[in-house]
Amino acid sequence: MNSPLSSATPRVYTPVSELHVHAEHLQAQSLSDLLGSGSTAAQQRANALAFTFGSLHIDFSKQRLTTKTLMLLKDWVESCGLAAKRQALFAGAKVNTSERRAALHVAARWPSSETPPEGMESAAAFCQHQRKRMAEMVERVHSGKWYGATGQAITDIVHIGVGGSDLGPKLVSEALADRPSSAKVNVHYVSTMDGAQLLPLMECLNPATTLLVLASKSFTTADTQFNVRTALAWLSHALEVDEATVCRHQLIGVSSKPDKMAEFGVPEAQQLVFKEWIGGRFSLWSPIGISVAMQLGVACFDALLAGAHAMDKHFLHTPIEENLPALVALVGAWNSQFLNIPTHAVLPYDGRLKSLPAYLQQLEMESNGKSVGLDGRSVTHATCPILWGDVGPNGQHAFYQLLHQGVHTVSADFVAVAQRAGVGCEKVNRSLKAQEQLTLAHCLAQSQLFALGDDAIPQALRGLMAQGYRGNQPNSVVLLKTLDAWSIGALLALYEHKVFVQSVLWNLNPFDQPGVELGKRLATSLYQTLADEPVEYQNVEDPSTAQLLHKVNEWRK
Numbered sequence: 001m002n003s004p005l006s007s008a009t010p011r012v013y014t015p016v017s018e019l020h021v022h023a024e025h026l027q028a029q030s031l032s033d034l035l036g037s038g039s040t041a042a043q044q045r046a047n048a049l050a051f052t053f054g055s056l057h058i059d060f061s062k063q064r065l066t067t068k069t070l071m072l073l074k075d076w077v078e079s080c081g082l083a084a085k086r087q088a089l090f091a092g093a094k095v096n097t098s099e100r101r102a103a104l105h106v107a108a109r110w111p112s113s114e115t116p117p118e119g120m121e122s123a124a125a126f127c128q129h130q131r132k133r134m135a136e137m138v139e140r141v142h143s144g145k146w147y148g149a150t151g152q153a154i155t156d157i158v159h160i161g162v163g164g165s166d167l168g169p170k171l172v173s174e175a176l177a178d179r180p181s182s183a184k185v186n187v188h189y190v191s192t193m194d195g196a197q198l199l200p201l202m203e204c205l206n207p208a209t210t211l212l213v214l215a216s217k218s219f220t221t222a223d224t225q226f227n228v229r230t231a232l233a234w235l236s237h238a239l240e241v242d243e244a245t246v247c248r249h250q251l252i253g254v255s256s257k258p259d260k261m262a263e264f265g266v267p268e269a270q271q272l273v274f275k276e277w278i279g280g281r282f283s284l285w286s287p288i289g290i291s292v293a294m295q296l297g298v299a300c301f302d303a304l305l306a307g308a309h310a311m312d313k314h315f316l317h318t319p320i321e322e323n324l325p326a327l328v329a330l331v332g333a334w335n336s337q338f339l340n341i342p343t344h345a346v347l348p349y350d351g352r353l354k355s356l357p358a359y360l361q362q363l364e365m366e367s368n369g370k371s372v373g374l375d376g377r378s379v380t381h382a383t384c385p386i387l388w389g390d391v392g393p394n395g396q397h398a399f400y401q402l403l404h405q406g407v408h409t410v411s412a413d414f415v416a417v418a419q420r421a422g423v424g425c426e427k428v429n430r431s432l433k434a435q436e437q438l439t440l441a442h443c444l445a446q447s448q449l450f451a452l453g454d455d456a457i458p459q460a461l462r463g464l465m466a467q468g469y470r471g472n473q474p475n476s477v478v479l480l481k482t483l484d485a486w487s488i489g490a491l492l493a494l495y496e497h498k499v500f501v502q503s504v505l506w507n508l509n510p511f512d513q514p515g516v517e518l519g520k521r522l523a524t525s526l527y528q529t530l531a532d533e534p535v536e537y538q539n540v541e542d543p544s545t546a547q548l549l550h551k552v553n554e555w556r557k
């Protein structure tokens with residue numbers, strides 16, 4: 001007799017349904033089972049699930065999956081048409097369907113020495129032209145020939161931008177300019193709309209030798225506009241010149257809107273342009289990255305682009321089985337959609353990468369944090385998980401307790417650097433080497449403990465140590481040989497392509513961000529009610545916000 005579950009219509013197997021069935025089977029196996037110490041199978045698994053590309057090595061063996069899972073995931077992504085969609089991306093097709101635009105951030109790192117794919121030619125040529133103009137500006141500053149309004153050479157750059165116009169350059173600056181001696185000029189990043197980051201700079205920088213970089217794709221973002229207004233007021237007051245003069249001597253604009261830059265007062269020779277087809281969170285490679293080039297030199301910026309470009313070619317040409325961005329994407333989608341893991345931690349084991357979690361939050365959550373598909377229908381499964389994180393060793397003294405013994409399942413990327421350059425003094429070097437070793441040991445120990453829980457406790461210590469480590473928290477280790485410009489370029493491009501592959505799996509448009517608009521609108525109208533002479537609150541319909549406005553206004557008097 002048929003069971004009540006079997007119906008007249010036979011079950012149709014799709015890659016997704018097969019993955020669900022497979023996930024159910026795998027639930028019974030913990031990571032301890034999969035990693036089973038000492039067995040040949042476990043050894044083979046460790047070898048099969050680790051991949052190297054240039055100076056990047058990624059180990060997926062502590063993910064809750066098998067080689068069969070990867071095979072099924074590969075079928076899934078192929079059935080979603082990844083190959084054709086990837087080709088369309090690189091050929092400049094209008095993959096950003098809602099805004100009817102291409103997404104050609106890859107053109108910004110295409111070198112002039114290589115023929116671009118068909119469809120990308122004019123975009124690559126445009127980017128190369130702007131890169132040349134950017135290099136000339138950088139050279140002028142480095143050679144001491146860029147003079148401020150009072151005739152002094154520039155020593156400091158204040159980069160004003162937010163979101164994609166801030167996070168990428170800031171991350172790279174922190175990662176590569178860790179020693180002040182390596183910087184050609186000092187660079188300071190300002191993003192918060194409240195002016196809090198500008199205030200200390202206004203106190204310590206020399207206004208006569210400070211150059212502002214106004215970085216804003218749209219050139220309308222309030223956070224950036226308000227910051228630049230304050231910065232111009234400061235320079236104008238301190239130098240006793242009008243703001244137009246400050247703009248002529250001490251302002252570079254980077255935007256996709258040259259008309260708006262001109263209207264603002266940025267002289268044409270000081271405007272750097274990138275096109276609408278580079279999304280804000282993908283714009284590090286465009287002249288938005290000028291402050292990195294100012295700080296570290298054009299050669300360093302070129303090396304960053306070269307690393308990203310190498311990853312582009314790897315992504316474009318490598319079969320899925322060995323394609324690192326595709327694998328990272330598939331593993332992420334597996335965790336989120338099939339293992340139902342709602343959050344993903346990014347845990348850099350290198351203080352220089354402290355801003356990596358914030359960078360990836362924007363890249364991934366602003367891109368794929370969506371629930372309506374390209375077909376206009378609501379999706380019925382999980383999409384982008386909540387990303388969060390902090391420098392791993394510091395997290396160990398804060399939130400790791402919950403990860404080891406709390407109730408939540410999370411996935412994680414541990415990011416570590418194998419080698420770093422020393423300093424001149426032998427004694428200090430020895431001590432720094434020990435710190436490097438300590439950090440790597442902690443990274444690997446935590447990755448092991450996440451995966452194995454109590455089973456990570458060595459036999460000799462069992463019974464002697466507190467137990468209750470949950471384990472079974474899937475994680476990848478991303479190991480960089482060194483933290484140089486090439487490696488960080490390749491790493492960030494890897495995550496960009498991860499986002500693209502996941503958007504293909506989830507049928508989303510990763511290149512727009514309609515969900516950020518309404519908040520800006522509401523704030524614009526509330527701004528009026530907080531003016532010195534507040535207007536009435538008729539527009540504020542909810543009593544909760546109205547009482548907060550009353551209180552704020554009362555305390556601001």
Ligand code: F6P
Pocket residue numbers: 162163164165215216217218219220221224280281366513516
């Ligand atoms: O928060 C929305 C957003 O548009 C991001 O996508 C973008 O990176 C950021 O604001 C800054 O925008 P802009 O570069 O246009 O100032």
